[in-house]
Amino acid sequence: xxxxxxxxxxxxxxxxxxxxxxxxxxxxxxxxxxxxxxxxxxxxxxxxxxxxxxxxxxxxxxxxxxxxxxxxxxxxxxxxxxxxxxxxxxxxxxxxxxxxxxxxxxxxxxxxxxxxxxxxxxxxxxxxxxxxxxxxxxxxxxxxxxxxxxxxxxxxxxxxxxxxxxxxxxxxxxxxxxxxxxxxxxxxxxxxxxxxxxxxxxxxxxxxxxxxxxxxxxxxxxxxxxxxxxxxxxxxxxxxxxxxxxxxxxxxxxxxxxxxxxxxxxxxxxxxxxxxxxxxxxxxxxxxxxxxxxxxxxxxxxxxxxxxxxxxxxxxxxxxxxxxxxxxxxxxxxxxxxxxxxxxxxxxxxxxxxxxxxxxxxxxxxxxxxxxxxxxxxxxxxxxxxxxxxxxxxxxxxxxxxxxxxxxxxxxxxxxxxxxxxxxxxxxxxxxxxxxxxxxxxxxxxxxxxxxxxxxxxxxxxxxxxxxxxxxxxxxx
Numbered sequence: 001x002x003x004x005x006x007x008x009x010x011x012x013x014x015x016x017x018x019x020x021x022x023x024x025x026x027x028x029x030x031x032x033x034x035x036x037x038x039x040x041x042x043x044x045x046x047x048x049x050x051x052x053x054x055x056x057x058x059x060x061x062x063x064x065x066x067x068x069x070x071x072x073x074x075x076x077x078x079x080x081x082x083x084x085x086x087x088x089x090x091x092x093x094x095x096x097x098x099x100x101x102x103x104x105x106x107x108x109x110x111x112x113x114x115x116x117x118x119x120x121x122x123x124x125x126x127x128x129x130x131x132x133x134x135x136x137x138x139x140x141x142x143x144x145x146x147x148x149x150x151x152x153x154x155x156x157x158x159x160x161x162x163x164x165x166x167x168x169x170x171x172x173x174x175x176x177x178x179x180x181x182x183x184x185x186x187x188x189x190x191x192x193x194x195x196x197x198x199x200x201x202x203x204x205x206x207x208x209x210x211x212x213x214x215x216x217x218x219x220x221x222x223x224x225x226x227x228x229x230x231x232x233x234x235x236x237x238x239x240x241x242x243x244x245x246x247x248x249x250x251x252x253x254x255x256x257x258x259x260x261x262x263x264x265x266x267x268x269x270x271x272x273x274x275x276x277x278x279x280x281x282x283x284x285x286x287x288x289x290x291x292x293x294x295x296x297x298x299x300x301x302x303x304x305x306x307x308x309x310x311x312x313x314x315x316x317x318x319x320x321x322x323x324x325x326x327x328x329x330x331x332x333x334x335x336x337x338x339x340x341x342x343x344x345x346x347x348x349x350x351x352x353x354x355x356x357x358x359x360x361x362x363x364x365x366x367x368x369x370x371x372x373x374x375x376x377x378x379x380x381x382x383x384x385x386x387x388x389x390x391x392x393x394x395x396x397x398x399x400x401x402x403x404x405x406x407x408x409x410x411x412x413x414x415x416x417x418x419x420x421x422x423x424x425x426x427x428x429x430x431x432x433x434x435x436x437x438x439x440x441x442x443x444x445x446x447x448x449x450x451x452x453x454x455x456x457x458x459x460x461x462x463x464x465x466x467x468x469x470x471x472x473x474x475x476x477x
Contacts (some may be wrong), residue, residue: 047231047244047245066107066110066111067173067175067176068110068111068112068117068175068176069107069110069111069236071170071171071172071173071176071178072110072117072178072238073238074139074140074172075136075141075170075178076238076239076240078135078136078139081135082132082135084121085121085122085230085241086119086120086121086180086240086241087119087120087121087230087240087241087242087243088118088119088120088233088235088240088241088242088243089118089119089120089181089217089218089243089249090114090117090118090119090217091118091217091250091253092112092114093109093110093112093117093235094242094243094246094249094250095250096108096109096112097109097242097246098246098247098250107236108235108236109235109236110235110236110238111236115175115176115177115209115211115215116176116177116178116179116211116215116216116217117176117177117178117179118179118180118181118216118217118218119178119179119180119181120180120181120182120183120193121180121181121182121183122182122183122185122191123164123165123182123183123184123185124185133145136170139172140172141170141171141172141207142170142171142172142206142207142208142209143168143169143170143206144168144169144204144206145165145167145168146165146166146167146168146169146196147163147164147165147166148163148164148166148194148195148197149162149163149164150162150163150164150184151186151192151260152184152186164182164184164194165182166182166193166194166196167179167180167181167182167193167194167196167218167219168180168182169204169206169211170206171206171207171208171209172207173208173209174208174209175209176209177206177209177211177215179216179218179219181193181218181219182194183225185227186224186413186418187413187416187417187418189227189416189417189418190224190225190226190227190418191224191225191226191227191228192222192223192224192225192258193218193219193222193223194219194222195219195220195221195222196213196216196219196220198212198213199213200212200213200214200220201213201214217253221256221257221258222257222258222259222260223256223257223258224256224258224411224418225249225252225256226248226252228243228244228245228248228249229243229244229245230242230243230244231243231244255409256411257410257411257423258410258411258412259410259411259412259421259423259425260412261316261317261320261412261413261414262317262320263320265318266318266319266320266321269318269319269438270319273440276324276325278324280324281324281325284322284324284327284373285321285322285324285415287371287372287373288322288329288373288415289322289415289416289417291329291351291370291373291375292312292329292331292414292415292417292419293417294349294351294370295329295331295346295351295375296417296419297349298342298345298346298349298351299333299342301345302339302341302342302345303339304333304337304338304339304342305333305334305337305409305420306331306332306333306377306419306420307331307332307409307419307420307421307422308330308331308332308412308414308419308420308421309330309331309332309378310330310332310376310378310432311323311326311328311330312326312329312330312331312414313330313421313422313425313428313429314429314432314433314437316412316414316421317421317425317426317429318429318437318438320414321414321415322414322415323440325442327373327374328373328374328375328376329373329374329375329376330375330376330378331375331376331377331378332377332378332379332380332389333377333378333379333380334379334380334382335360335364335379335380335381336382338360338364338379342366343356343366346368350370351368351369351370351375352368352369352370352471353366353367353368353471354367354368354369354374354470354471355367355394355469355470355471356469356471357390357391357392357394357467357468357469358390358392358399358467359466359467360379362390363389363390363391363392363399363401363456363467364379364390365377365378365379365389365390365391365392366379380404382406385406386403386404386405386406387403387404387405387406387407388401388402388403388404389401389402389404390402390456391446391447391453392459392467392468393447394468394470396458397458397459397460397461397464397467397468398447398455398457398458398459399455399456399457399458399459400447400453400454400455400456401453401454401455401456402431402432402450402452402453402454403431403452403454404428404431404432404452405424405427405428405431407422407423407424407427407428408422408423408424409421409422409423410422410423431451431452432450432451432452433450433451434451
């Protein structure tokens with residue numbers, strides 16, 4: 001009987017041992033796979049060198065029959081000979097970098113089927129190296145170089161037309177074009193590239209290749225980007241450079257359109273109506289710039305998009321400046337972008353809440369004050385065929401609605417700050433100020449003067465405590 005018991009115990013122990021071995025081996029195998037597999041979901045922001053270095057640890061022979069690869073390899077070599085730090089900005093290639101596809105296929109990055117491969121270069125690096133197009137031509141490349149007026153000189157003197165390099169097209173085959181976009185630094189804070197002045201479907205012949213503006217990712221419009229760090233990477237055994245955080249860069253591409261302020265229109269306006277030399281006007285402009293810069297920093301950190309609205313937008317569009325007698329700064333925000341911690345973020349940066357009107361779902365409006373200067377924040381709502389923001393009269397509870405045609409957002413520059421404006425700026429301005437917006441108006445009734453204002457009912461007195469909130473401002477702070 002004891003012998004049976006002993007055998008039974010030994011059998012149980014053996015089974016347990018085998019189970020332990022099985023799960024241990026499975027765990028080791030899984031852990032081993034984790035060491036060699038690329039994660040399915042990359043980090044955000046994802047460092048470009050992470051995924052590329054992992055894929056390059058499994059080298060594969062490159063098929064030099066790929067036309068794009070052969071062209072890029074020679075182009076990169078010639079660029080290095082000139083000391084040029086070209087960096088990849090092509091969305092297809094950067095998209096491959098961000099892809100969770102872990103296959104180590106031949107020529108993963110540089111052999112895509114698109115006609116155009118896009119690279120970028122900083123204008124400082126481009127100028128400092130005696131760049132010789134003849135060397136590229138001698139190696140079989142046909143080259144088209146494009147230049148643009150420097151908008152930075154236009155700010156100083158609209159009669160100055162200094163040209164700067166903007167875009168280059170290189171080709172040595174019928175099926176592939178290398179597009180180099182020259183990025184210029186503006187206001188020591190962001191990067192900008194010029195538009196290409198072709199019509200959208202115009203055919204440009206680059207050697208044996210033909211390319212349209214619609215084939216390009218960069219150049220249909222001028223573009224503005226936050227500064228980004230460029231790092232050394234290896235793609236298909238070529239040493240290249242790329243934005244350290246490709247996802248951050250890629251997110252900017254579809255929203256990069258930049259509109260230059262019309263300095264000729266501003267000069268004409270100033271010729272007709274003069275430029276204020278009042279010391280108070282200069283003081284207001286300086287304070288308005290500081291207030292706008294603080295608001296921009298706060299909203300950028302919160303990830304809330306905003307644009308120049310009302311009088312601030314009119315000043316930019318009409319005279320490339322702040323209207324000196326407006327006495328406040330106006331911005332717009334989509335109501336869908338509002339975040340509940342926005343008010344506390346402003347107050348932590350010494351912008352005191354002056355009033356709160358409406359509620360998030362209807363006619364929401366905020367106003368902050370810093371010193372004697374006010375920041376009005378108008379929240380916009382979207383309907384099927386128009387957009388609107390609301391207004392509230394504190395004494396009566398009357399509601400007002402300001403109707404705007406639908407618009408998109410573009411980048412521009414005001415007072416050396418990269419800010420957004422409605423892309424369809426003139427229709428936006430005309431809705432708010434009428435067809436005669438070019439003429440200055442110093443007497444303005446916000447309830448009656450705008451042509452787009454509509455009466456929109458009245459807040460119930462039961463709601464007044466919530467929808468009409470006025471705050472005392474400590475002017476000493």
